[in-house]
Amino acid sequence: MEAPQPSTLAPRPSLLLVDDEESILNSLRRLLRGQPYEVLLADSGARALEILAERPVDLVMSDARMPVMDGATLLARVRELSPGTRRILLTGYADLDTIINAVNDGQIHQYLSKPWNDEELLLVLRQTLEHQHAERELKRLQQLVLEQNRQLKTSNAGLEQRVVSRTAELQQTADMLDLAYEELKHSYVTATEVFSLLANLRLPADKQTNRKIIELVRACCTSQGLDEASSRDLTMAAALYNIGKLSWSDTMLGAPSDLLRHTDQARYRAYPEQSESVLMALEPMQDAARLILHHQERWDGSGFPQHLKGEAIPWGSRLLKLAVDFIELQCGLILERRMNSDEALLFIRKYAGRLYDPNLVEDFVRVCAAYLNDVTVDDPTVRVLGTRELAAGMVLRRNLNADNGMLLLNAGKVLSEPLVQKLIAFEAMEGGRYSIFVSMPEA
Structure with missing residues (x-):
């Protein structure tokens, strides 16, 4: 060996x-x-x-x-x-x-x-x-450990007090940083809203949507009990959802999306991605940019840009689409005929499960009824009828406009039989179908 x-x-x-x-x-x-x-x-x-x-x-x-x-x-x-x-x-x-x-x-x-x-x-x-x-x-190592422990105890006695003092200083600094960060996040939201108002100046006053969408989204966030971060992201998304449209011509900016020509339709369908790409470089905007990217997806998968379907669409994007469509339907940015708020909500209800998350629609309608003064769709005294269902004595509760926007009758008008017949004839001539908000005559 x-x-x-x-x-x-x-x-x-x-x-x-x-x-x-x-x-x-x-x-x-x-x-x-x-x-x-x-x-x-x-x-x-x-x-x-x-x-x-x-x-x-x-x-x-x-x-x-x-x-x-x-x-x-x-x-x-x-x-x-x-x-x-x-x-x-x-x-x-x-x-x-x-x-x-x-x-x-x-x-x-x-x-x-x-x-x-x-x-x-x-x-x-x-x-x-x-x-x-x-x-x-x-034994040598044990003795060494004992000696080092003794030295550590001696050092720790002095360190503990320094650690307590230093911890207090760090906590104070951390509190100050938290406060500064909260102020910065608030300032960022404010800055996006100011910028959205400036961007809206390219549109006619009656087609400026961002402020209304911001207020509606905030009301929805409050109703849903969302946390501060989610509410902040949705608010910023509402403020800048259409920033990708700024490169469009003035004519295209004011045109209903349903009437855009083929080439303009392609540009229209690209605006969520353009909006996202503009904002992704800003770190505090990245979550909001993702909501903007998907706010034109549809519940049945027929939307754009990625044809997401159902729960695959981010929750905030589904809510943002409801708010955007509700306001844009009233501004004539989706269909040629401008809808009033009740008509827009009826449209949204009609397409629940196709365009919109059916689980969000009724909550959205309730928020609109609670926060907007001109919504009567859930008023039990108001009925929505076609022209052939009208009867003399009914009172018109909403202005009635033709498809071309012309005012036909003012709210408060008491219907007579000759007036009902004129409406039926005018509707047939236009080839449209009116939804008429009326209340029943008092007994």
Whole structure:
């Protein structure tokens, strides 16, 4: 077996071999020649104790049968004088009592029989010393840890107070930053609304939609109990949803989307993506930009730009579409005929499940009824009838306009039979179909 090479940094382990027979000692010395050990010899127990008193010894290996002082007695004395020294008993006799005494009194670490096997003896010595080295290293590290802990406790005593003071300073700074960040987010929303108003100046006053959509979206956010971040993103999306239209001509800006020619239709369908691309470079606008990108998707998947369907459309985009269409229907930006608010809500109800999220429509109608003064669609005293359902005595509750926008009758007009017949004839001539908001005559 190849012996381990001695370390150039650590001293060689010292071995004390004890036997009253010189031939045995010489055999052991020859066996250990070339091994990384310092070998000491003693021909008696007394001489072994003298050597141990003069210098430290890492391991004592003693013969069991020696005159005056046997191996068990010697190893018991070694344990008393140098507890860290490893102890091995070398016996040529099957003397159980001697081994028991050595184990009990000397607490030997190993015993070997004579004649020994060289390889086995070298292995036992190496393993015993390695175990001793590991124990010493463990004790050294434990002492080092204890000392470091002591130093840490001393340092921590001073650090704790500094940490408390520093923590208070950091908390104060964090509170100031939170306040500044909240103010910054509020300022960002305000800035988007101001910018949307400036962008709206390109449109005629009766087609400027952004302010109305912002207010309606805010009312919806309050009704839905949305958190501040979601409300902020929806408000910014409402303010800038049509920023991608600014490159259009004035004619196209004011035209109903249903009447756009083929080439203009392609530009119209591209405006959500153009709006998103303008805003994506602004980090606080990225979530709002995503809502804008998808606000022209339809519940049945026929929308644009990505033909998303149902729940795949972001929730905020579905709500934004309701608000945008409700306002744009009244401004003549979707259909040629401008609708009043009640007609726009009836249109939205009609297309729930096709264009709009059916789970949002009724809540949206209730918000409009609560926040807008001119909505009567949920008024139980108001009915929506076709011209052939009208009767004399009914009172017109909303202005009635022809498809070309011409005012036919004012709200408050009491219908007569001749007037009803004229409306039927005019409707047939136009080829349209009127929705007429009336209340029943008082009994």
